[in-house]
Amino acid sequence: MKINTLKLSFLILFLLSLNSFAQKSKTATSLFGRKVSASTERTPDGHIRCASTEYEAALQEQDPKRPTKEQFESWISQKIAEGAVKKGTNGTTVVITIPVVVHVISDGDVIGSNENIANAQVLSQITVLNQDYRRMLNTPGYNTNAVGADVEVEFCLAQRDPYGEATTGIDRVNLGQADWDSYEVENVLKPKTIWDPSKYLNLWVCRFGRDLDGILGYAQFPNNSNLGGLSANNGPANTDGVIIGYQYFGSRTLYAAGTYENPYDKGRTATHEIGHFLGLRHIWGDNSSCTVNATDSSKDFCPDTPAANDANYGCNLNANSCPLAAGNDMVQNYMDYSNDACMNIFTLNQKARILAVLQNATRRASLLTSNACTPADSYGLDAGLKINLNIGCNTTFTPSVTLKNNGTSVLTSAAFTYSLDNTNVQTYNWTGSLAVGASTEVILNTFSTTAGSHTLGTALLTANGVVDNNISNNIKSEAFDVTNSFATTNVTFTLQRDFYGSETVWFIRNSGGTVLYSGGPYEDSETNTLPDLITQTFAVGADQCYNFLIYDLYEDGICCSPSSGSGYFNFKTADNTVILSSPEFGYRYSANFAVNQTVLGNENFDFLNTITLYPNPAKNVVNISLQGDTALPDSFVVFNTLGQVIQSTKVNSVSNLSINTSVLSNGIYFIKIDKDNESKTLRFIKN
Secondary structure: OOOOOOOHHHHHHHHHHHHOOOOOOOOOOEEOOEEOOOHHHEOOOOOEOOOHHHHHHHHHHHOOOOOOHHHHHHHHHHHHHHHHHHHOOOOOOOOEEEEEEEEEEEOOOOOOEOOEOOHHHHHHHHHHHHHHHOOOOOOOOOOOOOOEOOOOEEEEEOOEOOOOOEOOOEEEEEOOOOOEOHHHHHHHHHHHHOOOOOOOEEEEEEOEOHHHOOEOEEEOOOOOOOOOOOOOOOOOHHHOOEEEEHHHOOEOOOOOOOOOOOOOOEOHHHHHHHHHHOOOOOOOOOOOOOOOOOOOOOOOOOOOOOOOOOOOOOOOOOOOOOOOOOOOOOOOEOOOOOOHHHOOEOEHHHHHHHHHHHHHOOOOHHHHHOOOOOOOOOOOOOEEEEEEOOOOOOOEEOOEEEEEEOOOOOEEEEEEEEEEOOEEEEEEEEEEEEOOOOEEEEEOOOEEOOOEEEEEEEEEEEEOOEOOOOHHHOEEEEEEEEOOEEOOOEEEEEEEOOOEHHHEEEEEEEOOOOEEEEEOOOOEOOOOOOOOOEEEEEEOOOOEEEEEEEEEOOOOOOOOEOOOEOOEEEEEEOOOOEEEEOOOOOOEEEEEEEEOOOOOOOOOHHHHHOOEEEOOOEOOEEEEEOOOOOOOOOEEEEEEOOOOEEEEEEOOOHHHHEEEOOOOOOEEEEEEEEEOOEEEEEEEEEO
């Protein structure tokens, strides 16, 4: 039977957690479209230490062929036994090195601030992993426990990227978004940035928001059991890895200037989550049983971790949740929920599981033969291309390409082709002087296309007049989507609630993630009749992207259930054109739309169309260029990708048209130029 009334405090907390994007320590009410109900999942301060179990359950719901916990355990126990016969009970004597890429996801913050954490914070995390997995003497990762193990696994930051080019293993990506919920992580963040998961352990660092707010991190378990009657299935390749909130990544002890949150500031969240990535489970088995038997089937499948029936928080070394079983809880184990400073143990049985996974599980075993930790090959002539789309909200956009000299000789010329959807191939001939390791931004011609999915491709023809020595990185392509754009100054939102308005919460956000409009939760219908229609009209700005997000807390949407009543929603322009209309959905629905208000025939249209910016990219100054004797604009505003105003200027003379950019961080910016009641927005790059 459906719940008619939700607790008011629960609803207020849910609303606040959705609406407060930058705040910390909020408790999520649902994960991956599934309600979080187990109190043992939460720390006393409201965090969720790990969401890997919920994530795995969601993956199994999405793909019935994905092996269950029982099927995986049947497979891995056999592999562990085979390993013991082959190598003896002391395990391997060969240290395994796993290549790591750390994707630092931000919205363009200066390196070292907010979620765009410093290189030193990333390096401190790699150091912690090696101390913990090697049980390194004279470090916090050392222990004297009789069953404590040197796992003989080490981690290195990748030295070559998927194209064979040199890399630091730290991949900084500006996705233009401040924070991320689980839907966005799984469908946008990970797929857009992942490197080949058969060659790299992908670690993502970002700011969590909405349903992930207050969560420290989660990992994708290994699978592919090879059991009879089951399809081989490795889980989604484009999401495989570990993602962690930026303030829980790295060690304050090793790099005090980083951004951290106590008591999760020693790097043990990554140690814990990578344990899941390599096949380990929580030491209490995610259940309340105290049973420990030969197969440890009711707990974590590692009999040398003493029985426990709950997670431990803090650092109570005398905790004993199963007093009838031998030994206190192993609070120091990395797979408990203890404070970072308390953790220092992987056991021999846990090591055996990890090695079985690394030697047998697809996309884990292949990490052992990856060459990603080997320095990139050196070539005399090696020009590399990177596509920068910068699509924004319009069907018209101006992409750019970063040309980099990966070779050992100075690059003085390069020729490459580029095309949209493999049509109308154009050639660009660049000349200049690029030192070894240097790069430059090349602005390409403007494209006009339609809403939908597209691909921009590039191909290097020559470097310094000849084919370069490394052809493996000469062809690049980027897939992207163009959002439908509508000419309107306002949109009308119509919402027909079902009988259970208390379950409905919605938001409209701009491209920077700021909530502009919101609604809900509402009152329930006491008479099982549809409540009054809600109609609201919102003002929208020119050349802007918007996102509409609606949640149903009971996870059955607002339509199509006879017992709930058939609700719906839609968005329309000022002339009644439908922008969005309600589909069936369960827990959440998210969609984007764009607004372009340029009106042909206005007396200022031709004037605005003649305005350009130079130089672009800019270093110390960018100029607004007017054609001929054109009158001055009234004013202009400079803002960043979050919509934050950097500078606002009233134009009184030509001298106002030169803008000092030396104080700006490298990245993408916009200038909105106003004349009378019309405006034009131009993009420039600061480098």
